[in-house]
Amino acid sequence: MSLLGGNDLKEQQRINELEAKINREKQKLDKKLTRQKILLGAFFVDALENNSVQGLKEYTADNLLDFLSRQGDKDLMTDLVKGLGGTVETKSDNKNDLELNASLDEHL
Structure with missing residues (x-):
């Protein structure tokens, strides 16, 4: 073992342990937030x-x-919105609107 930097390895190991603990806590928080969103969604x-x-x-x-x-x-x-009685613009409807607008612009 070298006289220089002997504690550096211990310090690096401690940093690694703390980073691992932080990551575990972040994962717990993410799971908690996801569960809250799922429960709120089920409520609605x-x-x-x-x-x-x-x-x-x-x-x-x-x-x-x-x-x-x-x-x-x-x-x-889309199916949910339709099931609630809403209307849904399809991609072809949007394309037709764009073509209609372009045609109107040409004539103006």
Whole structure:
């Protein structure tokens, strides 16, 4: 063992142990937050299914797809929105709107 840096190894091991402990605590927190989101989601699904909150179905149908930013998430929730009585703009509808707007712009 060298006279220089003998404690460095112990200090590095202690740092590694602390980092591992931090990572374990972060994982626990992530699991807790995920569980909270799942329970909150189940609560709202129950409220939607039982129509127990006046206006919640309409609000959800009108705003859920606008809240979502990823197309895959929007695609996933389309049936739910339709089931709540909402209307869903399809990709072909959007394409037709763009073509119509382009055609109108040409004539103006």
